[in-house]
Amino acid sequence: MIRALLLLVFALASCSETSPGSLRAQSENHPTSETCAACHSDIFESWQGSHHDLAMQHATPSTVLGDFSAAPLTWMRGDEVHTTSFRREGTKFIMRTEGDLDNQAGEDTDFPIAFTFGVDPLQQYLVETPNGRLQCLPIAWDTLDKRWFHLDPEPPVGDALHWTGRMQSWNMMCAECHSTELRKSYDEGSDSYNTTYSEMDVGCRACHGSADEHVRLARDWGVGYVPPSGSILGFEGNVDPAENELQACAPCHSRRSALTESWKPGDLFLDHFDPALLRAEIYYPDGQILDEVYVWGSFTQSRMHQAGVTCSDCHDPHSLQLKLPEGPGHNELCVQCHSEAPPISRFPTLLAKSYDTPDHHHHERGTEAARCTACHMPTRTYMGVDARHDHRMGVPRPDLSQELDVPNACASCHESDTERDDEWAAAAITSWRGADQNERTASQRTLDALLARTFAGAQTLGDSSVEERNVLFSNLQLLVDNQELPALQRATALELLADFGPASLSSITPRLQDASALVRVAAARAIRRFPQASGLGLKLREAQLDPIAAVRVAAAAPLDYERYHALNADFPSSHFDRGMWDQVLGNYAETEARWRKSLELDPDFLPAVYNLSVLLSAQGRGEQAAQLLSDALDRHPEEGELAYSLGLQFAELGRPEESLAKLTLAAKLLPNRPRIAYNLSLAHSAAGNLSAAELELRRAIAVYAEDKRSAADATYALAVLLLQSDRSSEAQALARELDNLGVPAAKDLLAELERRAKETSVPPK
16 A cells, blocks of 8 residues: 555655654655655555665564564673573563663663664664664564574674674664665764654655655646656666666665765765775675675676666666566576577677577576576675675686685585585586687686786785786786776776885876776875875875866865765774875874874774874884784784784884794784794894794795795895804805895895805915
8 A cells, every 4th residue: 555645645745753762854844755656656656665665664563573572592702602682562672682882881781672774684673872873783683584693793892893882883884875865963072973864764865866846846737747857866768877877876785985975866976975996805806795895896897787787677676676587497687688689779799699598507497506696696695694696797717716715606506515616617617618718708708817816916915926016016007007897997906006106106197087087086095195206296186176076085185085084083994094194294193193083983993003003103102002002912812913013013112022922923823924924033033042033034935935036035134144153154055046136235245254254264384
């Protein structure tokens, strides 16, 4: 049934609805989704019950799906046993679990449910706090298996990632995509929120705009009048519907940070948001999804997107259901285009071919394995039960799995069969391809492999040899300059290129004029890393005038930059970024204040710990730096980088025993880091443990067995150690090896060896 009475359709619906607590609707009178129902009843009915419609609701007996009469749920954190219980009191629902919203103590507390959050395949529950923050409880309801479960893993009470902590706040992490025209309204001074919305769920205005003029015209002219298309954002008949749809969907269906709070349908995505690039913590090096990225980042890498495929080609934009059946025995959705008679007029490059046959998918018809999505859109499960399809729509590459440890659909399906591993799958695919591999397919496979190998190597640059670094540098330049690649991949290549230092600027700077705004964003952000390079100040000032806001923010244009950080002042990362820029400008007192603010919001925000410790040490405040690192290591005893940094700091302070202990711990936690082994050997040598020092140096050298140049520092240190130990012949062999590599210090070492040889030689009688 339609919730709005059609007889009242043209009355502007009031948004006076209020929530049980601090979250409330905005006071302005605007058309709501119910207002739209009179003229668009079929669309409204399709939208009702959709994930958008049910994205967030008041907790009532009709909206709460979880069984609050169920037995308590027992769950573990390490060796600790915890229990969460559920009960209902009239129309109220209460969950009793660990946590205290006032002082974040660990006692079990009763939490009344204020809102439901989501609907399928799980429903979460929100509780209110006195400062306007809504927190997401860690116990969720599995709507498929009808059970309570814990959203593991969860850190202990007091951690920002604990459910009572800042990083589990609905206001800062989830709100703007589950409600319409949401205003977060964070007050930094009081660390509180006054969050409002126009509609609690994701309604018509979220995608089509305010519709004020649209409804006014319809009301004034009466039933039967069709307002002009310019009075509301529509998508039919657009010059570029694929791009326009993506601009509307991307703000919520992407991993991004907000630059403004003023986005409205019809605006450019990059004028209000900064999307995450293909970083190692959220994507595999070949671009497959790792962490939740909400579709945009995977889809924009796809050849489908490059060809003009749009969201509504597959999904009904109102019900959000697939337009055609998909499942075992059903590939209709894909073969509407991928067939012997594809829609040539729209996709002229699409190969006419029969795809839904065993000759193509090599599996029995009608089975799960014969689904197009089984191979080309494998799923990854988030939040315990939510299986999300990878919209990159790539081809399984078990050969890259062998080399780079990336997943592939073949191994995922056959994971229970130990004999059918990546090697078996790679051989099978090679056999299947045979003579069917045309030139375009072969070229694409080569490019895909180049990108995956290059990103994998560049993301672990510290472990690369000199020769490997040179190859990576060259390949990243090729990827940045390849205009046929998706912008997200080119921007990522550019960001990785900046890790090679000022030598990368000749490739980065021209990209400030790139046709892709996303590439310009990456270029501006990269250039900010080299403030002393000649002429870059002028380049940044030019980028600060870019027509796209994301580029201006990346270039630190004062007005846009300040607005962005004011909006995101509840994020520790925002204060950290501000501090980084203040450091570039030489405002060190402000830098310290910014980074301390980051740690005030989240004491475990490690980038601020590392950078602040370096700043303090450079200012002669080494003891403060050591204390900062020591406190962080106490909270994160398995964090090898903390142990390493603390070991180096103790060495600077002249505390050799403590330095040796922390460097030993770092080497244990990070055994494949030759630089740690090198510094540990110096600590052993200073303590007189020459045999231990030699062992660590030889371990460091062994990592670079195939690249003597990258092992030069450790080799030189070993030669000096051998010389000090009166093992001159061994030292001389290493010194000659270094001299052949062109290491300048080797000549001084050879001269010293020659001098000592003369002093110890016996004169003739």
